[in-house]
Amino acid sequence: MSGGQYHRPHRRAWFMERPAYIRFMIREVTSFFMAAYLIVLIVTLAKVGVGEAAAAEWLQALSTTGWKVAHAVALAATVWHTITFFAAVPQAMPIYIGEDRLPAPIAKIVMGYGPWLTATAVILWGVLR
Amino acid sequence: MSRGKSGRPTRPSGEAFWWALFSAGGVMAAIFVPAFILATGFLLPSGDPAAAAEGAQRLAALAGWWPVKLVLLGVITLSLFHCAHRIRHTLMDLGMRNLAGFLKLPCYGGALAGTVWLALVLWGI
Amino acid sequence: MAETKTITLELFRYHPETDSEPRFQSYEVPYDEDWVVLDAINWIKDYVDGSVTHRWSCRMGVCGSCGMMVNGEPKLTCAAFLKNYYPFPIKVEPLVNFPVERDLVVDMEGFMDKLQDVKPYIIRDDVNDTSEGEYLQTPAELAQYKQYSMCINCMLCYSACPVVGHEDDFLGPAALALGHRYNKDSRDQGQSERLEVMLRSEAMWGCTFVGECTVVCPKHVDPAGAIQQAKAMGAQEYFKRFVMPKGAGATKGAGA
Ligand code: SF4
Ligand code: FES
Numbered sequence: 001m002s003g004g005q006y007h008r009p010h011r012r013a014w015f016m017e018r019p020a021y022i023r024f025m026i027r028e029v030t031s032f033f034m035a036a037y038l039i040v041l042i043v044t045l046a047k048v049g050v051g052e053a054a055a056a057e058w059l060q061a062l063s064t065t066g067w068k069v070a071h072a073v074a075l076a077a078t079v080w081h082t083i084t085f086f087a088a089v090p091q092a093m094p095i096y097i098g099e100d101r102l103p104a105p106i107a108k109i110v111m112g113y114g115p116w117l118t119a120t121a122v123i124l125w126g127v128l129r
Numbered sequence: 130m131s132r133g134k135s136g137r138p139t140r141p142s143g144e145a146f147w148w149a150l151f152s153a154g155g156v157m158a159a160i161f162v163p164a165f166i167l168a169t170g171f172l173l174p175s176g177d178p179a180a181a182a183e184g185a186q187r188l189a190a191l192a193g194w195w196p197v198k199l200v201l202l203g204v205i206t207l208s209l210f211h212c213a214h215r216i217r218h219t220l221m222d223l224g225m226r227n228l229a230g231f232l233k234l235p236c237y238g239g240a241l242a243g244t245v246w247l248a249l250v251l252w253g254i
Numbered sequence: 255m256a257e258t259k260t261i262t263l264e265l266f267r268y269h270p271e272t273d274s275e276p277r278f279q280s281y282e283v284p285y286d287e288d289w290v291v292l293d294a295i296n297w298i299k300d301y302v303d304g305s306v307t308h309r310w311s312c313r314m315g316v317c318g319s320c321g322m323m324v325n326g327e328p329k330l331t332c333a334a335f336l337k338n339y340y341p342f343p344i345k346v347e348p349l350v351n352f353p354v355e356r357d358l359v360v361d362m363e364g365f366m367d368k369l370q371d372v373k374p375y376i377i378r379d380d381v382n383d384t385s386e387g388e389y390l391q392t393p394a395e396l397a398q399y400k401q402y403s404m405c406i407n408c409m410l411c412y413s414a415c416p417v418v419g420h421e422d423d424f425l426g427p428a429a430l431a432l433g434h435r436y437n438k439d440s441r442d443q444g445q446s447e448r449l450e451v452m453l454r455s456e457a458m459w460g461c462t463f464v465g466e467c468t469v470v471c472p473k474h475v476d477p478a479g480a481i482q483q484a485k486a487m488g489a490q491e492y493f494k495r496f497v498m499p500k501g502a503g504a505t506k507g508a509g510a
């Protein structure tokens with residue numbers, strides 16, 4: 001079958017080809033863990049809706065090692081989501097001051113890490129107070 | 130779908146809508162969800178019945194306040210749609226391109242179901 | 255003794271009239287610290303095997319025609335120094351995600367079509383008479399799009415992008431960045447016409463922000479960033495059309 005163009009075979013396992021692709025896949029897969037946590041969170045809220053006794057029982061169940069490990073994995077995944085999301089902010093939302101673009105580290109703090117730390121502090125204060 | 134030459138009218142798709150939800154949800158998830166996990170996964174649960182009851186009380190007091198309800202509704206809903214969109218595109222990137230249309234149903238449908246469930250739950254608190 | 259040193263180049267070979275499958279051919283090339291991969295390929299063509307086919311022109315990273323896969327990475331071969339690979343062999347292949355015409359030469363046709371799809375020129379509703387002078391632009395307005403106008407169409411970003419590899423309808427990094435370049439130009443009025451094309455299902459939304467286009471770009475165009483901005487602009491346009499359907503007061507780009 002000569003005489004024509006050569007088409008490379010389709011690469012099914014393309015995401016294994018470069019370290020950057022593997023990093024990309026890890027970032028994407030954080031969403032599976034985040035979704036799982038969000039469902040557990042809705043369950044927690046549903047228990048609160050049922051009553052304080054049910055919620056207390058549920059919170060006791062969540063203190064087991066298995067649930068702690070699951071939450072630790074979800075936390076790691078979500079923090080990675082946060083970091084990778086903020087990394088894209090300066091590229092996706094450039095801020096210009098006249099001719100100059102706000103430097104990436106400053107943009108990340110102003111539009112990412114600043115609000116993140118503030119929200120985290122407020123939530124933890126609300127829960128612990 | 131063929132690639133049109135310049136000037137050929139083409140039909141814009143609804144992808145823009147899902148992307149907007151994905152994008153807004155990404156911001157919400159990045160800013161709020163790690164703290165949520167710290168709270169409901171580590172700070173409030175306890176093996177001690179008395180401590181767990183106190184945790185339940187705190188949580189009920191917080192979730193019963195309407196501004197918190199609004200934040201929970203906004204953050205969780207948008208984050209669900211963020212996840213739905215990303216999961217759909219990850220599956221497409223992994224080779225399920227021919228299912229691009231079908232995947233919308235379980236992904237966005239799931240997020241919608243989660244939204245309705247959450248709204249009912251918050252309504253009942 | 256520099257004269258005795260050599261380095262091995264393994265070139266991807268494919269001649270459609272005789273080959274049914276590509277093959278690799280090894281060549282020993284004199285090693286020179288100042289040589290780039292393109293110099294080595296030119297040396298092979300000049301002194302060893304005149305049938306080797308490849309594209310190049312400027313030898314200085316301006317024309318964008320010498321892009322190839324060098325040890326699996328999309329590179330301008332005129333900017334890839336042998337000394338970065340020596341003493342190991344260097345494998346040179348045509349850019350991936352494109353059909354191969356012959357040896358290291360790929361078919362650019364599909365790429366050119368995609369470039370045209372985004373209408374990469376200034377579109378005006380009202381064209382001023384020449385006597386009225388140029389359309390003026392401030393340095394701040396220039397800064398908005400300048401980075402995205404530096405593309406040399408080398409197509410390295412298309413080889414770095416997995417979505418280009420598995421989605422034919424995806425317009426790809428360089429074309430989308432170029433469309434965005436005109437959308438951000440203060441003299442342009444063709445935004446909604448261009449977004450019409452970019453809003454199609456996979457044309458732009460196929461991008462999952464892998465980001466490797468930006469990493470490999472020799473001109474720091476940052477196509478990945480441009481595409482994210484274009485998506486935000488596209489979403490705005492989408493909601494605008496939703497609220498105000500076409501025809502109702504649409505003055506821009508309505509006629510075709
Ligand atoms: S955007 Fe960069 S990598 Fe892509 S074609 Fe243009 S110059 Fe080459
Ligand atoms: S030969 Fe012109 S860019 Fe390399």
